[in-house]
Every structure is written in structure tokens, then in C-alpha cells.
Amino acid sequence: MRDIILNTTALPHLLTLLIALPLVGVAMMAFFKDDAAAKRIAFWTTGSEFVLSLPLYLWFDPATHYMQFVEIVPWITAPSINYAVGIDGISLWLVLLTTLLTPICVVCSWTSITSRAREFMIALLVMETAMVGVFCALDFVLFYVFWEAMLIPMYLLIGVWGGANRVYAAIKFFLYTLAGSLLLLVAIIVLYFEGGHTFDILALSRASYSETLQAWLFWAFFAAFAVKVPMFPFHTWLPDAHVEAPTAGSVLLASVLLKMGAYGFLRFSLPMLPDASQRFTPAILALSVIAILYGAYMALAQSDLKKLIAYSSVSHMGFVTLGMFVRNTQGVEGALLQMLNHGITTGGLFLCVGLIYERTHSRQIAHNGGLSKSMPRYATCLVIFALSSLGLPGTNSFVGEFLVLVGSFMYSKTIAALATLGIILAAVYLLGMVQRVAFGVSIEKTARLNDLNWCEMATLVPLVILVFWIGIFPNPFLEPMHASVAHMFEVMDRESVLP
Amino acid sequence: MTFVSTADLLAILPELMVMAGGCLVLVLAPVISEARKEWLVYLSLAVLSAAFVVSYWFMGPLIGSPRSVFSGLYVLDAYGAFWKLLLLVVSALIILLAKAHLKLEGMDLPEFYAFILLSLAGMMVMVSGTDLLVIYLGLELMSIALYIMAGFKRYALRSLEAAAKYFILGSFASGILLYGISLLFGRTGSTTLVGIREGIAGLPPGDPILMLAMGLLIVGFGFKVAAVPFHMWTPDVYEGSPTSVTAYMAVASKAAGFAAFVRVFMDALGGAQDSWQMLLVACCVATMILGNVVAIAQTNIKRMLAYSSIAHAGYALIGLVAADAFGIASVMLYLALYAVMNLGAFAVVTMLRRGGLEGDEIDDFTGLARRNKWAAFVMLLFMFSLAGIPPTAGFIAKLYVFTAAVGAGMAWLAVLGVVFAAVSAYFYLRVVMVMYMREPGETVGTPGYDVRVVASPATIAVLLIAALGVLVLGVFPDPLIQAAQSAILPLR
Numbered sequence A: 001m002r003d004i005i006l007n008t009t010a011l012p013h014l015l016t017l018l019i020a021l022p023l024v025g026v027a028m029m030a031f032f033k034d035d036a037a038a039k040r041i042a043f044w045t046t047g048s049e050f051v052l053s054l055p056l057y058l059w060f061d062p063a064t065h066y067m068q069f070v071e072i073v074p075w076i077t078a079p080s081i082n083y084a085v086g087i088d089g090i091s092l093w094l095v096l097l098t099t100l101l102t103p104i105c106v107v108c109s110w111t112s113i114t115s116r117a118r119e120f121m122i123a124l125l126v127m128e129t130a131m132v133g134v135f136c137a138l139d140f141v142l143f144y145v146f147w148e149a150m151l152i153p154m155y156l157l158i159g160v161w162g163g164a165n166r167v168y169a170a171i172k173f174f175l176y177t178l179a180g181s182l183l184l185l186v187a188i189i190v191l192y193f194e195g196g197h198t199f200d201i202l203a204l205s206r207a208s209y210s211e212t213l214q215a216w217l218f219w220a221f222f223a224a225f226a227v228k229v230p231m232f233p234f235h236t237w238l239p240d241a242h243v244e245a246p247t248a249g250s251v252l253l254a255s256v257l258l259k260m261g262a263y264g265f266l267r268f269s270l271p272m273l274p275d276a277s278q279r280f281t282p283a284i285l286a287l288s289v290i291a292i293l294y295g296a297y298m299a300l301a302q303s304d305l306k307k308l309i310a311y312s313s314v315s316h317m318g319f320v321t322l323g324m325f326v327r328n329t330q331g332v333e334g335a336l337l338q339m340l341n342h343g344i345t346t347g348g349l350f351l352c353v354g355l356i357y358e359r360t361h362s363r364q365i366a367h368n369g370g371l372s373k374s375m376p377r378y379a380t381c382l383v384i385f386a387l388s389s390l391g392l393p394g395t396n397s398f399v400g401e402f403l404v405l406v407g408s409f410m411y412s413k414t415i416a417a418l419a420t421l422g423i424i425l426a427a428v429y430l431l432g433m434v435q436r437v438a439f440g441v442s443i444e445k446t447a448r449l450n451d452l453n454w455c456e457m458a459t460l461v462p463l464v465i466l467v468f469w470i471g472i473f474p475n476p477f478l479e480p481m482h483a484s485v486a487h488m489f490e491v492m493d494r495e496s497v498l499p
Numbered sequence B: 001m002t003f004v005s006t007a008d009l010l011a012i013l014p015e016l017m018v019m020a021g022g023c024l025v026l027v028l029a030p031v032i033s034e035a036r037k038e039w040l041v042y043l044s045l046a047v048l049s050a051a052f053v054v055s056y057w058f059m060g061p062l063i064g065s066p067r068s069v070f071s072g073l074y075v076l077d078a079y080g081a082f083w084k085l086l087l088l089v090v091s092a093l094i095i096l097l098a099k100a101h102l103k104l105e106g107m108d109l110p111e112f113y114a115f116i117l118l119s120l121a122g123m124m125v126m127v128s129g130t131d132l133l134v135i136y137l138g139l140e141l142m143s144i145a146l147y148i149m150a151g152f153k154r155y156a157l158r159s160l161e162a163a164a165k166y167f168i169l170g171s172f173a174s175g176i177l178l179y180g181i182s183l184l185f186g187r188t189g190s191t192t193l194v195g196i197r198e199g200i201a202g203l204p205p206g207d208p209i210l211m212l213a214m215g216l217l218i219v220g221f222g223f224k225v226a227a228v229p230f231h232m233w234t235p236d237v238y239e240g241s242p243t244s245v246t247a248y249m250a251v252a253s254k255a256a257g258f259a260a261f262v263r264v265f266m267d268a269l270g271g272a273q274d275s276w277q278m279l280l281v282a283c284c285v286a287t288m289i290l291g292n293v294v295a296i297a298q299t300n301i302k303r304m305l306a307y308s309s310i311a312h313a314g315y316a317l318i319g320l321v322a323a324d325a326f327g328i329a330s331v332m333l334y335l336a337l338y339a340v341m342n343l344g345a346f347a348v349v350t351m352l353r354r355g356g357l358e359g360d361e362i363d364d365f366t367g368l369a370r371r372n373k374w375a376a377f378v379m380l381l382f383m384f385s386l387a388g389i390p391p392t393a394g395f396i397a398k399l400y401v402f403t404a405a406v407g408a409g410m411a412w413l414a415v416l417g418v419v420f421a422a423v424s425a426y427f428y429l430r431v432v433m434v435m436y437m438r439e440p441g442e443t444v445g446t447p448g449y450d451v452r453v454v455a456s457p458a459t460i461a462v463l464l465i466a467a468l469g470v471l472v473l474g475v476f477p478d479p480l481i482q483a484a485q486s487a488i489l490p491l492r
Helices: A014-029 A035-058 A092-108 A117-136 A140-149 A151-161 A166-194 A201-206 A211-228 A237-244 A247-272 A274-279 A281-300 A305-325 A329-360 A376-389 A396-411 A413-439 A454-472 A475-492 B006-011 B013-031 B034-062 B078-104 B111-128 B132-150 B157-188 B193-201 B208-225 B233-240 B243-268 B270-295 B301-322 B325-351 B373-387 B393-407 B411-437 B457-475 B478-486
Strands: A068-076 A081-087 B067-069 B074-076 B352-354 B451-453
Touching: A014 A035, A014 A068, A014 A081, A014 A092, A014 A117, A035 A092, A035 A117, A068 B478, A081 A117, A081 A140, A092 A117, A092 A247, A092 A329, A092 A454, A092 A475, A117 A140, A117 A151, A117 A247, A140 A151, A140 A166, A140 A201, A140 B393, A151 A166, A151 A247, A151 B411, A166 A211, A166 A237, A166 B393, A166 B411, A201 A247, A211 A247, A211 A274, A237 A247, A237 A305, A247 A274, A247 A305, A247 A329, A247 A475, A274 A281, A274 A475, A281 A305, A281 A413, A305 A329, A305 A396, A305 A413, A329 A376, A329 A396, A329 A454, A329 A475, A376 A396, A376 A413, A376 A454, A396 A413, A396 A454, B006 B013, B006 B067, B006 B074, B013 B034, B013 B078, B013 B111, B034 B078, B034 B111, B074 B078, B074 B111, B078 B111, B078 B243, B078 B325, B078 B457, B078 B478, B111 B132, B111 B243, B132 B157, B132 B243, B157 B193, B157 B208, B157 B233, B193 B243, B193 B270, B208 B243, B208 B270, B208 B301, B233 B243, B233 B301, B243 B270, B243 B301, B243 B325, B270 B301, B270 B411, B301 B325, B301 B393, B301 B411, B325 B352, B325 B373, B325 B393, B325 B457, B325 B478, B373 B393, B373 B411, B373 B457, B393 B411, B393 B457
Parallel strands: none
Antiparallel strands: A068 A081, B067 B074, B352 B451
């Protein structure tokens, strides 16, 4: 582990603290029986987690590609597995996105979760530990532990607190992801033997592997990451899971879990297996473009709001994988920013759907017409998120999608043209949705709805601010990425074998 | 020919203690007054603790320097000590579990504890014998006690059927094992592991009698560890036997079977590794596939756990198939971790009562989270652990056997293993699903109706130990891993 600096000036165990803090909250809940206390504990835990994660950005050194806030403790001696955590420009924003969205999820579940709220909050907090852990892990086994551990709380979130068809959706989600992940486990073990008997992610990224091995490993990685992203044709669990999950589950699923797949491609597939990545680029790009168009096409046909957003996620995540695999700086940085954007925008959209579902108990577009009269604040937020999602200039997604398109244009004009078609389709289905929900004919039921209260506004406003902040001043968000992305390309170009 | 020396007897002190304890309980059982019956539980636990202390005290100096006793028929080594410690702990937990369970089932006879101790003595002989006949003696002592225990619920037809089936098939398997031993003796002129190893060295590769003998040995041991195609008895016997006995069979007799299996094949038959490896690979693959696939169709939790135990035997076999130091350590680790989680799962089953019966249908778990959230939570832990999801012990176990497979150049076996691990998640999660995602039935005939959880302090203690074990060993497995790795057989 030479590629490391230890930020001893900052809090020495900051990342460990962030990983452990939610579990402390879980332990505290054991002492309180009632659900109200559990909700308060969850709020204060995730809130302080967010505040504590801010120093990651404040003390982050954007000039270096080195891992920062690193901590390494031996965990298992033989074979040597370490508890190694650290972040760089690739993982920084994903950690912050996670710590921002979890308290929002706690607040948005405040009134909507009425049964077994304590268990619900425990599941959310365990999720947060696992999600932060995934983005910080510098040891492959540690990464895998967090990656898989997340399935347990998510399975319960969907299956216990979900909608009518929740059991089916939960098991589908679990088995799909598990099947993919287990192949990743074998790939990790193979890498251990081929990459110099280590599970250190950075060391494994410097070793070189034969072409055939790379091909095998690439598809094993692909199985795990493509299911999670999800890429066409492995996306079928996503609409089910999204529709059935409670709002908080949908938000975390869309905003963080899908990013884990994309993060996997960026952290493992590209730097560790550069030859295979290059060789299979056409296949991945084709799947990405299919996902963009197919997701958008499916979204056009949906009458259920959650399904519509779920398919739009498939489409938008297609941009992310597209940007990564065109393998140039614009594409990758655009993809990274787009991951962040999708987390903010889609998270916001799912929150909006959750809010209206609480009021009308229907997610059908037809049942929720003309909300702008009765709920102006709600309609404003919904329109902002929808416009952001379709990539209106001035909002966050414009910057990300623009960068991705520039990157793909440099790779192939055809692909860029096809991807642009996806943006046009996004405008069609999102504006269609906004028109009917916000401005359509107001039916009797929706005319008497209460607008958002301050508590509900509090969940949406931070995301609205970020939509415009990233849209207007993207530089502070792009800056920390430059060094790490540049370094990733250096790693991909390596020829020599390092032990 | 030398006489038995004091040193020899001292070497088997833990075995003697357990054996004597068993006999003592057996003698005291009929004469002790009803009110003092519980004392025999504490006596058995005291014997086990004492034997544990002695074995533990023996183990340290043995690492790297095994001591052969009884003219080479028996050995005192770290490998045996590791298994003995594991078996002692498991037996103590089973006794705690049985304490409440026997009462619930109306079969509260203290002889039960005697059979546990005697069967344990057999297992301890089995894991330390270095002569096939000594191993056979241990195996028979273990099995005969188990046959009796399987029929312990003597007024229940299912229990009697289980005992009869287990006895007949078990005797048959023992006979086949003996036949294998005699063939080996005929070919190599010895029954000691060392003698057989030397004898094999002089044989041409692919010697037909040797192949036959090894095949018969695989049948014998395969029966005890419930590997396919010698698993037929498992579902019926597991379902019919009293649950605490089922737990004992699934955990202890499987562990002891593996201990002897590994010792015989690595130590005596190491020279013919190429020949038996292929046979075992076939066995291992078939076991993983059949166990995991058939478990899906089960509606009785004990039958499901029976097929799950078959599947887990398949995973543990991966370590033996790898046939190197890492592989052996991974078998030891696998069985130890499997013991913790499986014991926990069976312990939950013993607590469930449907009317006056044991709640052993998966339907009886319906809505358990509403009835008793702690019972449901620990069961959730055990199910996820059996499925191998981190951060539980089951993940560490699977990580190690898969690493062993890849390290031995059999990555395809690891791929097959993970594919069927994904299959297994389906039936383990079904239990979680009915516990958490269904409401308990309120009217007669609906799943989960009239099910209650009877938690006695002893059972709670077992559950607590198992649940903590699953989590702690999943997060901090290093001490156990180091113990397993320092206690492997010296490879030749």
C-alpha cells in the first residue's frame, strides 16, 4: 500500500467513525422500547453522521489522487485481509450523497411508517453503515462484506414495509443481486491468487493479468455490477423493487444502491482489467445505449409514477455506464457527476411520489391530477426535479449529461446521437407526467389536499438547492475528481507488472 | 507388544473422563429421585467442562509436535484437539438444549445425557485414532448411542421409524466401511494409517483393489457426513428424531465424520490422492446440487435443515477435495462455524409449540416476528448465516472453502458452489419471509395459528451463545481461523 497518504491532521478515525456511528444508534435503540424514541435516535444519529461527513469535503485535498483519510488495521491474518478504508475523488461524493440522503429518508418515514418503526429505523441505520462502508473499502473482501451485508436490511425494508406485492419484489431483488455478487466473490478470490496474494484494491489495480483471465474476471465483475446498476437486460428487478418498496427504500435504492454498481465498474473493472474493458467496450456501450432508449421507451408507457421513475432510472444509469466506458476524461467525470445528479434528482422524485402517495394512497398518474392548485409548493418541487431529470440547462443533470455526451461524441458520433435521443424521450415522458400531475385536470380528491408542511419541505429543499448549485457552479463538484480520474487512466495504461 | 503405560492413559484423559461420566450418569439415572434428576444435567456439564479444560491444556504444546500413544494406534495432536474442543462445546450446548426440550416432549429421562456423553466419547476416539479399527470403534460407539437417541421419543412412531431406519442403514454403511478396511489390510498388510501409507507407496498407480477399498471407505464416511449419494437416510431420520438429537447428529456426528474422513484420506491415502480426488469431486458436486435444490421443496423445517445439512456437507467437502493445508483448515473452520449457526437454528425449532406438538413445519414460523421478536431475530441471523451472507459466520466459512478451491486450481468448483449458494438463499429466505412478512394466523387452520414460543433459561442461553457466535465469528473470525490453521494435520 504505497499509494496512500494518511491525513493525520484531520480526525484520524473519521471514516471508521462514519461506518460505526449508525451501529451505535442501533445499539442505543435497544434501550428504548417505543417507536417515537427510535425515530428520534435515528434522526440524531444520521444527522450527526451527515455533519461529521462534511469534514471529508472540507479537508479533502483535491490536488492528489492518493487515498485520503486512510486507516488500515489487520483483520484476518491468513490470507491477509485488512480493514482498510480511505476515499479519493471517485468515492468522496458518493459517501457524502449517502450521508445526506439517509437523514432525509428518516424524516420522510416519520409519519408514513407506522408499524414496527423501531425495526424500520434499525434497518435504515444498518443500511447506512453498509453503504458508507462500500464506498470507503480499500480491501476487496471488506468491500464484498459491505456490498452483501446491505442485502439483508434492504430485503427487509422492501419485504416488511413494502406494498401489496412486496414479498415477490423482495425475493426477486435479493436473488438477482446475490447471484451476481457471488460470481464477484469467486472473481475476488481468483484475483487474490493471480494478483500477488493480496486483497488490497490498490495493489490489485497495479498487477497485470493475462488477456483470457481478464476476460473471465470482467464478466464475473459484470455479473455483479450490471445487476446492481442495473444494465439492460438485468434491470427487471428494479421496477418491481421500486414500486413495492417504501419511500425511504426507493430513495436509497435509486440514489445509492444503483451507484454502487457504477462505482464497481469504475473502481474495479476499468483499472484492474483495462485490456478486457477495452475489448468489451462495444458490448457495454451497446447495452448502455439500449438501456437509455429502452428505459425511456418503457417510461413513456407507464401510468404508475414509481414505475415511470424506475424506468427513467434505467435510462439515466445508461448514461453513467456509457460515460465510463467511452474511457475519456469528459466521459468518466460526466458519469461520476451524473451518479451524484441521479442520486439527488431521482431521490427527490421518489420523495415527491411518496408524499403524494401518503395523501391520495395512489401512485397512478390519473388519480393525482392538477396538484398545482391545491399544493403549489409540492408542484414547484416536482417540476424542478422533473426538469432536472430531463437535463434542462441550469440544473445539475445538464452538466453531467453534457459531459457524458461530449465524451461519447469523441468516441463515436453515432452513439452520441443515439444517446441524445434518450434525452429527448426523457423530456417527453417527464413533461407528460408533470403536465398531468401538476397542471392537469384537478379531480375532486386532489382539490382538497394539504400542501407540504415544513417537515416535508425540509426533505426536499436541500435537494432542490443542490440541483441548482451543481447546475450553476459545477466546478466545486468536479474539481476533487480530476486528479483521481486522471490517475485512473494512468493505471489503465500501465504495462509493467508490479508485485 | 508393550503394556498400556500410564502415559498412554493420561493421554486419553479427556476421553476417559467423558466415558466415565457417561457410565456414571447411566448408573445414577434409575436410582436418583425425581426431584434431583436435574443434577445429572449439571454432572454431565461438569464432566464436559473438565474434559474441555484438560483438552485445551493438552492442545497448546501439541501444535507442530504430535504424540503417538498406544503403540501408534492413537495420536495426541493439535488436529484431534481442535475437533475435540469443538465437539465438547457442541455436546454441552446440546445438553442445555435438551434440558428444556426433553420436558416439553414428555421424554425427560436422564439416560439421554448418558448417551450424549457416550456418543461423544466415541467421536473423540474417532478424531484421534490413527488405526482404521480404532476409528471404526469410535464410529460405532458414536453411532449406537445415536441410534438409541433417534428413537428416544419412544411412543412416537416417527421417532421409532427414524431409529430403525438409521440403525439398519447405519449398520449397512458400517459393514461397507469394514469391508473397505479389510481390503486395505489385504492390500497393504496394515490397518494403521502409517502402515497403509507405506503400503500404498509400493503399489502401482490405479491398483484396482485399492480403488475399490477407497470407494468403500468413501461410502462409509460419506454416509456419516450425509454426502450424496449416501444421504438417503438423512431427511427421514432428521425429521423423525427428537429435535435436540437431530441437532446433535447434524452438527456433532457430521463434524466427527469429517474429522476422521480428512485424517484417513489425507494421512493414509495421501499417496493415492489423484485417484480419490475425482471420486470426491463428483460426490461434492452432487451433494451441493441435490441438497440445495431439494431443500427448496420442503415444507417441514427439520427436513429443510436436513437437506441444508446435506448441502453444507458438500461445501465442506470442497476443502477436502482441495487436499492441501488450506483446504484442511477450511474444512475445520467450516464445520466449526456451521455448528454454531445450525445449533442455533435447531434451538429455535425446539422452542416452537403448535398446540401440544412441536412446531416443526415452516408454516409454524408464520408471523413469528409478531409473537416473539427475539426468537424471530435470532432465526433470521441463523438463516442468513446458513445462506452465507456477511457479516455472519456463514460467509467466513464459505469464503474459506471457496478460497481453498481456487487455490487448488478448481475455480470451476467455486463457481458451482456459489451458484448453488444463491439457490440456497431462496429457501433460507423463505423462513425469514414467513416470520417477518406474514401475519400469524388467528383462526384454526391458518398458518401460524396456536403457535407459541416456550423459552426456558437453558434454551435462551444456547440461543444467545449461538447468535453471538454467528455475529462475533462473522466479524472477528481471526482467532478461530488461526486455531484451525495451526491445528491442521502435518502434510506428507
